[in-house]
Amino acid sequence: MRQAIVTKTPVILKDFTKGLWQENPVFRLLIGMCPTLAVTSQAQNGLAMGLATSFTLIASSIVVSIFRKLIPKEVRIPSYILIIATFVTIVSLYLQAKFPDISKNLGPYIPLIIVNCLILGRQEVFASKNPTHRAAADALGMGLGFTISLAALGMVRELLGSGTIFSFKVLGDGFRPWIIMLTPPGAFLSLGLMLGMINIIDRFLKTKKGFFPKFDAKKGRT
Amino acid sequence: MIRELVLVFVAAVLVNNFVLKYFLGICPFLGVSDNLHSAVSMGFATTFVMSITAPVAWCIKHFVLDKLGLPFLEYVCFIIVIASLVQFVEMVIKKFYPALHQAMGIYLPLITTNCAILFMALQLVLREYSLLRSIVFGFGSGLGFTLAITIMAGIREEIEFCDVPRCLKGPGITLIIAGLLALIFVGLGGLIKVN
Numbered sequence: 001m002r003q004a005i006v007t008k009t010p011v012i013l014k015d016f017t018k019g020l021w022q023e024n025p026v027f028r029l030l031i032g033m034c035p036t037l038a039v040t041s042q043a044q045n046g047l048a049m050g051l052a053t054s055f056t057l058i059a060s061s062i063v064v065s066i067f068r069k070l071i072p073k074e075v076r077i078p079s080y081i082l083i084i085a086t087f088v089t090i091v092s093l094y095l096q097a098k099f100p101d102i103s104k105n106l107g108p109y110i111p112l113i114i115v116n117c118l119i120l121g122r123q124e125v126f127a128s129k130n131p132t133h134r135a136a137a138d139a140l141g142m143g144l145g146f147t148i149s150l151a152a153l154g155m156v157r158e159l160l161g162s163g164t165i166f167s168f169k170v171l172g173d174g175f176r177p178w179i180i181m182l183t184p185p186g187a188f189l190s191l192g193l194m195l196g197m198i199n200i201i202d203r204f205l206k207t208k209k210g211f212f213p214k215f216d217a218k219k220g221r222t
Numbered sequence: 223m224i225r226e227l228v229l230v231f232v233a234a235v236l237v238n239n240f241v242l243k244y245f246l247g248i249c250p251f252l253g254v255s256d257n258l259h260s261a262v263s264m265g266f267a268t269t270f271v272m273s274i275t276a277p278v279a280w281c282i283k284h285f286v287l288d289k290l291g292l293p294f295l296e297y298v299c300f301i302i303v304i305a306s307l308v309q310f311v312e313m314v315i316k317k318f319y320p321a322l323h324q325a326m327g328i329y330l331p332l333i334t335t336n337c338a339i340l341f342m343a344l345q346l347v348l349r350e351y352s353l354l355r356s357i358v359f360g361f362g363s364g365l366g367f368t369l370a371i372t373i374m375a376g377i378r379e380e381i382e383f384c385d386v387p388r389c390l391k392g393p394g395i396t397l398i399i400a401g402l403l404a405l406i407f408v409g410l411g412g413l414i415k416v417n
Contacts, residue, residue, distance in 0.1 A: 030393050033248035034337045077334070078305050085298040093294070111297050111344055115337040117249050184243055185404040192390070192397030199389040 012137045015126075019141030025118045026149035027198045032118035036150055037187040038109050043166050046154025047147065048102045052095065052110065054143025056087045057119045061127040061139035068128045080123040081114065088113045118146060157181045157190055227358050229414055230351075234362030237413055241370040242404040246338035251371055252396055254329065261375030264329045265368025269361065271311060271333050272342055275304055276360025279343035280353050300343045308334045338367055373403060 023029055026036050035053065040046040060083045071079045092110045095103040103110070113119070122142055127135040155165050161181035163171035180186045240246045254264045279300055287293060312330045316323045333339065342363050346356040377399055386395050
């Protein structure tokens, strides 16, 4: 009993932090790539898409986790998609009403949150098997990791493509924008190179046992 | 009339290629493109489902949602239609064409979460295509996906023998190749004028 109380926090914390680096959805698991590439020509759009996806992910993870014992195994995927689609409709209508500019920029990619494999994947792998508080922590971490990745990619592309970050001018007049970074090829190229960089950093951290101390899985669980 | 259909078709396959212009279906594009055979199977399975989804989505929009005045149920309805259609197609193929099922069996369930299909269904509603145009659009988009994934698989089979920097191995180099491919497809943009 005492052990259970002692170890409760690290499990949730681990569920939360693993989405940030070790299992970062964009750079490590490579899921949810369609919106990642499509909307990150500006940092602001990337951030908005990340937040919209996070909201859907957190809300549907909680709902799926609450109903996990009631949903029959055979129809679980359609049920998850239905729950996700409902929340995406809410997000879409909310953005249309409150932030028409962002809604216009993200355009057809908002409904595609439904089929974002990140969300469906988390329901299948995590939320359908774990209690609600852990599912929420996991969804929060994954959503945050996704949002940060999108914003980072958006910042790189916006900086090189138009010399601004979040529409603030950063590079002076002498800088000639690389228009290609705003077009589809630039999206692929910059994400590819960023993956390479992340791999180098990750290898560096693993050899030096650096900034991100790992939680011991055995200690955390029993 | 025929000219318009050809324009829609060429636009969907080459100019507005779903993968390289709109970034749709990137997950299968990265995941299944490591060998030519499975890439082609995946491509044709997707084309098949898309060609069926297009008219069905059109009918649902025009005969059900518009008649009942429920435009906000669009997302939910379309995704249910796609999911059940994929299931249905899988059952039919399994029953009547076992050989075909064996070739593309494992890819069929994955198609439900291919965003290209939902995007296609929503676009043909947004662009107010006629039924015939929708069918051509659906088929063309599927073919465009097949084209992109096949080219990618061909290149990746060759690149296995190349000396790729260690940090770029796997998805990194695949994305960079996709970038170069997208650059080529940008060049096709002047082929026709698309709205």
